[in-house]
Amino acid sequence: MDGGTNSSAVSVAHAAPNPEAAISARGISRSFGEVRALANVDLDVARGTVLGLLGPNGAGKTTLVRILTTLLRPDSGTAQVAGLRIPGQEAKLRERIGLAGQFAAVDENLTGLENLTMVGRLYGSSRGAASARGRELLEQFGLVDAARRPVKTYSGGMRRRLDLAAALVAKPPVLFLDEPTTGLDPRSRLDLWDVIETLVSEGTTVLLTTQYLDEADRLADQIAVIDRGQVIAEGTSDELKDRVGGERLEVHLEDPAQAEAAVRALAPMCSDEPTCSDGLVRIGVAHRTGAIIEAVRRLDEADVGVDDIALRRPTLDDVFLALTGHAAEAEAQP
């Protein structure tokens, strides 16, 4: 499930989607004229888990979401969502998914309650049932006070919440959220994260796209990094961090002149090329446990004075930069 998606995708382009997964895509491609928005994307999201789809602007996140929510037809490839096939069973599939798109899709001139009631009725509920469900959701999203105001009087964050509420009207088992917290203040972001976590704990499967690494870190069981229409890495947040070389050990020396001695002393425990600058030596270490103690012992034996020593986990930012950087190089090769 890790790396090498580019090469393996070609060989499994005609493989069938995994029926066990809540969302499973195989060989999904889509172009807009010259722009190859998606190229052979494979993806699996297990039931009741969150997949974070991480990628820069124009990576193809929205295009993938639109394909998996039946808004857009793929040029090639197949998918299975909530047990239903794309292409083929789109109409039935729409009953089982909820979508909150990248831009809030709510009617400005209707009130919050009217919006949710309309959506409920379009799912086939009676007016009464739809309105009751609407009220329930407004409560859940802290919009009760604004329920009877036209949406054009809402703030951006309120709109987003209403949009998410609309996606939840039919209690769909599979939920697609395209950059759900973009434009929210920190407080609303945290609230929304709570809502999503609650849904997942109740068994909902979520595919969410984001540009925020902390969001993927916090919510996603699995992360897929997508760049220029290709999934370039997949795994848990920890696995991805390990892939950029595990832990980084940072040693601040008392005397910058001792850098060479320090590097020599630490060489046996390095997992990659050490870097040093200005009395700061950075090395990658394969294992976290005991790394600091071992480093201190080795430096002490070599008579190298140490000001400060720390283990730093790579952040998803490191991962992201490393991976998207690699992708650009890999593409230049045949």
Add this chain to the structure above:
Amino acid sequence: MRRLLSDTLVVTERNLIRLPRAPELLLAFTFQPIMFVLLFRYVFGGAIRVPGISYAEFLLPGIVVQNIAFGGFVTALGLNEDMQKGLIDRFRSLPMSRAAVLAGRTSADLFTNAVAMAILVLTGLVIGFSFQTDVVHVVIGVVLALLFGYAFSWVFAFLGLLVKTPEAANSVGFIAVFPLTFISSAFVPGQTLPTPLRQFADVNPFTIVVNELRWLWTGQPSPDQLWQAFAWVAFILLVFAPLAVQRYRRTAGT
């Protein structure tokens, strides 16, 4: 089929609820027609001579048809806005009848057109218009006008989906429909037009529908083209409804 009807009803209701909350649209279909009637009646009315009938009586059917054809504007603007705001995507992700979005939009026009027509006729009655025929003819006239307006709602639905912005929808609609309404017998007798324009006016569906409505409401002799008027309605519907539906599918990007 039941789904189509119930979904259409939901979408129609949505379009009607939001109308009073968009004051500029509300003005467009209440005060604007009144203003038009008054302007034509009192500014041009003195200069235009129509044999055998007062100008108020001549004018009203024309202005009703023009106004009702433009009623579909709300559809062009509404659909365009829905597209920009992502509402069409929301609808398309729901398990609702596909046709209901357009059907609900155009059905809402049917309602607003009826209201606008009532306002126009009342204004007309105040400035000297009166029905000269029996109830059956008047009702057939009302039905003809509403159907004509409904057909044009589909024209506007197509235009609204075709262009990128509401402003573009506005100007394309205006450029496409305005000349049609003026190069016709809606405001002046067709005979007074220069020859090339008259030839156009003679085959213009507006002329045909206006002449028939005039006959149905005031008994003014017409070239007996009632069937042609309804045929035009059917023709416009048959051409533009599928075009709009196809366009609706395409805008989805599929």
